[in-house]
Amino acid sequence: MDRFLFTFFNGEVMWEYLPKILSGMWVTTYLAAFVIATGLALGLLLAVLRSTLSQKMPAPLSWLAEALRLLIIFFVDVMRSVPPLVLIVLFFYGLPALGLDIAGLGATWLALSLVLAAFAEEIYWAGLIAVAKGQWEAARSTGLGFLQTLIYVVLPQAIRLTVPPLTNRTIAITKGTALGQVVAVQEILYQAYSGLSFSSNPSPLTLGALAYLVLFLPVVVAGRWIETRFAWRR
Amino acid sequence: MSDVTALFFNAEIMAKTAGFLLDGLWMTVLLCLVVIPVGALGGLVVAVLAALKRRWLNIALVIYVDVFRALPPLVLLVFVYNVPPFAGYKISELEAVVIAFLLNTSSYYGEIFRAGIESVGRGQWEAARSTGLGWWQTMGWVVLPQAVRNVLPDLVSNTLEVAKLTSIASVIALHELMFAARSAQQATFNYSPLILATVIYFVLLWPVVRLLSRLEHRKIAAR
Amino acid sequence: MAAAGRHILDVRGLHKSFGTLAVLKGIDFRLRERELAFVIGPSGSGKSTFLRCCNRLEEPTSGSIHVDGTDILAPGVDINAVRRRIGMVFQSFNLYPHMTALGNVTLALRLASRKSKAEALEIGRAALARVGLAHKAQAHPGELSGGQQQRVAIARALALEPKIVLFDEPTSALDPELVGSVLQVMRDLRETGMTMLVVSHELQFARAAADRVVFMEDGVIVEQGPPEQVFGAPQQARTRAFVARIDGHR
Numbered sequence: 106m107d108r109f110l111f112t113f114f115n116g117e118v119m120w121e122y123l124p125k126i127l128s129g130m131w132v133t134t135y136l137a138a139f140v141i142a143t144g145l146a147l148g149l150l151l152a153v154l155r156s157t158l159s160q161k162m163p164a165p166l167s168w169l170a171e172a173l174r175l176l177i178i179f180f181v182d183v184m185r186s187v188p189p190l191v192l193i194v195l196f197f198y199g200l201p202a203l204g205l206d207i208a209g210l211g212a213t214w215l216a217l218s219l220v221l222a223a224f225a226e227e228i229y230w231a232g233l234i235a236v237a238k239g240q241w242e243a244a245r246s247t248g249l250g251f252l253q254t255l256i257y258v259v260l261p262q263a264i265r266l267t268v269p270p271l272t273n274r275t276i277a278i279t280k281g282t283a284l285g286q287v288v289a290v291q292e293i294l295y296q297a298y299s300g301l302s303f304s305s306n307p308s309p310l311t312l313g314a315l316a317y318l319v320l321f322l323p324v325v326v327a328g329r330w331i332e333t334r335f336a337w338r339r
Numbered sequence: 340m341s342d343v344t345a346l347f348f349n350a351e352i353m354a355k356t357a358g359f360l361l362d363g364l365w366m367t368v369l370l371c372l373v374v375i376p377v378g379a380l381g382g383l384v385v386a387v388l389a390a391l392k393r394r395w396l397n398i399a400l401v402i403y404v405d406v407f408r409a410l411p412p413l414v415l416l417v418f419v420y421n422v423p424p425f426a427g428y429k430i431s432e433l434e435a436v437v438i439a440f441l442l443n444t445s446s447y448y449g450e451i452f453r454a455g456i457e458s459v460g461r462g463q464w465e466a467a468r469s470t471g472l473g474w475w476q477t478m479g480w481v482v483l484p485q486a487v488r489n490v491l492p493d494l495v496s497n498t499l500e501v502a503k504l505t506s507i508a509s510v511i512a513l514h515e516l517m518f519a520a521r522s523a524q525q526a527t528f529n530y531s532p533l534i535l536a537t538v539i540y541f542v543l544l545w546p547v548v549r550l551l552s553r554l555e556h557r558k559i560a561a562r
Numbered sequence: 563m564a565a566a567g568r569h570i571l572d573v574r575g576l577h578k579s580f581g582t583l584a585v586l587k588g589i590d591f592r593l594r595e596r597e598l599a600f601v602i603g604p605s606g607s608g609k610s611t612f613l614r615c616c617n618r619l620e621e622p623t624s625g626s627i628h629v630d631g632t633d634i635l636a637p638g639v640d641i642n643a644v645r646r647r648i649g650m651v652f653q654s655f656n657l658y659p660h661m662t663a664l665g666n667v668t669l670a671l672r673l674a675s676r677k678s679k680a681e682a683l684e685i686g687r688a689a690l691a692r693v694g695l696a697h698k699a700q701a702h703p704g705e706l707s708g709g710q711q712q713r714v715a716i717a718r719a720l721a722l723e724p725k726i727v728l729f730d731e732p733t734s735a736l737d738p739e740l741v742g743s744v745l746q747v748m749r750d751l752r753e754t755g756m757t758m759l760v761v762s763h764e765l766q767f768a769r770a771a772a773d774r775v776v777f778m779e780d781g782v783i784v785e786q787g788p789p790e791q792v793f794g795a796p797q798q799a800r801t802r803a804f805v806a807r808i809d810g811h812r
């Protein structure tokens with residue numbers, strides 16, 4: 106038992122690597138925050154755009170709208186079918202070659218943001234269609250315009266419907282920040298992994314796992330709470 | 340621009356490395372065939388145990404599910420692969436992947452099956468029990484079939500996520516598609532194998548994404 | 563019969579098809595100021611479609627519609643401005659569930675009529691008072707009975723001071739004991755001289771309150787006239803058959 110503790114919960118080693126893990130936690134936190142902000146905002150923008158493009162319009166304009174609409178769907182499909190790790194590595198090497206010099210951090214942020222945007226677009230879109238047609242008609246019959254109806258009547262209802270699935274998806278994708286380790290983003294896993302190599306002791310890894318639990322367990326529990334709460338309010 | 344073409348869309352290099360990537364793809368498929376049924380079965384066990392509604396068992400299950408949903412799968416994999424050697428057990432890459440995936444995906448599948456079981460109304464239980472069916476019989480023949488149908492989109496969605504997730508096995512050098520692509524990239528000093536891998540993933544999983552879109556929309560329309 | 567006035571609604575040669583399905587096959591219809599017309603007819607005869615064409619929730623295939631002198635099908639017409647002058651009440655209320663009763667009533671006042679907040683609240687409260695629900699201003703639709711919800715929906719239409727209100731089966735989704743309160747509001751509305759076009763199966767109400775009853779079948783107006791005539795001595799065989807059938811149900 107002592108040997109077990111010495112190996113996996115070695116206080117000395119843990120103490121030594123604690124500052125690194127803490128700095129990793131900071132990187133994980135702000136990377137996650139940026140991913141959530143850009144991902145959810147872009148997703149909402151795409152859903153609103155898709156909804157606008159689905160409006161009836163005159164002929165030459167409608168072709169353009171249809172093309173744009175298909176483009177959005179295609180983007181969403183690609184981001185949903187390619188593993189995030191593949192996207193991160195691809196952006197890490199690809200964007201500098203295109204003259205966009207983003208480091209591993211930028212590549213991870215961009216890839217995860219786009220993936221989250223794609224999932225969020227699908228969820229918002231599903232929410233938008235789930236709002237009854239009568240709501241559109243009632244609002245339009247009082248003289249509200251398309252965008253006014255969308256913003257004041259339909260979106261508030263759609264967003265309510267989307268909160269539980271969106272929360273779960275956001276948590277899952279945010280955990281993908283650990284994939285940044287592969288392109289040398291100095292987040293928790295990276296710090297823990299290098300600690301493991303330097304100290305030849307798994308304690309940094311244990312510490313890293315604990316750090317993830319500290320960050321994400323409250324979020325998962327909150328997600329569970331949100332799910333039940335929104336489930337019976339409907 | 341032609342630089343970019345030569346570096347990323349080099350047909351010659353793609354052709355040269357395609358065979359190597361297909362070997363990797365074979366491993367990815369194999370991983371899916373092992374990891375998906377094992378995870379789904381694990382999830383089913385979690386959900387059915389939760390339906391027993393034993394207080395302490397339930398608390399234990401919620402902790403299990405939430406802890407393994409809180410840990411990023413890659414962290415879990417790195418942990419499971421690197422730690423056993425310190426306890427004197429040299430774990431193989433495949434074993435590590437299967438164990439890490441079991442812990443992670445059974446939690447997710449478990450939550451889905453649980454939601455499905457809860458979506459089946461009390462009336463179904465009462466009707467079945469009133470005809471003399473036992474608890475397990477009711478669960479197996481009456482509740483679960485409806486539960487699975489009710490959460491089919493979520494099951495397909497999670498399965499898609501698991502399939503994509505197998506790419507993280509590349510980090511512990513298991514020779515699957517992503518690992519093959521990165522090895523080929525390093526050997527050729529060219530990024531075309533990465534593009535090829537992206538295309539392969541897309542071509543294989545796109546039909547699933549489309550199917551999922553259909554299922555999700557049908558679910559909404561049914562309300 | 564209402565006093566002769568100008569036409570608030572003037573529909574000529576209205577056709578509407580959904581793809582190859584012709585639903586309205588040439589409707590000619592005029593409604594005078596302060597008049598209340600009742601539209602009856604079998605399910606699928608096109609009553610709702612007719613009403614929804616009058617504020618362009620459905621786009622007519624051909625024909626012309628003038629509301630209070632404005633050609634609402636004219637190319638450059640501001641349809642949102644037109645719709646503010648045409649109230650509509652739906653069978654399923656369609657209240658916004660995330661807003662209070664007062665919020666439902668004031669939304670278009672703020673956004674479409676561009677009233678100040680204070681003014682919108684004042685008009686909104688007055689509209690709710692007209693339907694007897696001043697005390698429910700802060701309630702959400704989920705906290706109101708069906709009859710109360712429908713009255714809020716009527717207040718939402720009235721707040722914009724429409725020239726005409728279209729009712730599409732306003733009481734069909736209500737429990738029988740709640741129908742009365744909504745009909746009472748409609749009766750009051752008629753007293754104030756509102757022009758109304760009502761699709762409904764409330765024949766009692768039609769007999770008592772309608773100036774005119776319009777019988778539609780298969781996308782055309784088969785017969786119209788005062789209630790005594792259409793119900794008591796229908797001229798057309800199809801009207802007779804329909805009236806006999808629905809009377810038999812009561």
Ligand SMILES: Nc1ncnc2c1ncn2[C@@H]1O[C@H](COP(=O)(O)OP(=O)(O)OP(=O)(O)O)[C@@H](O)[C@H]1O
Pocket residue numbers: 580583585603604605606607608609610611612
């Ligand atoms: N959006 C639509 N697309 C295709 N067909 C439609 C649409 N709306 C209505 N229809 C068809 O038009 C016909 C007339 O419908 P409408 O709703 O106007 O009838 P109604 O007289 O109001 O019937 P009810 O008494 O049942 O409400 C029906 O056959 C219906 O199926």
Ligand SMILES: [Mg+2]
Pocket residue numbers: 609610611730731
């Ligand atoms: Mg109708």
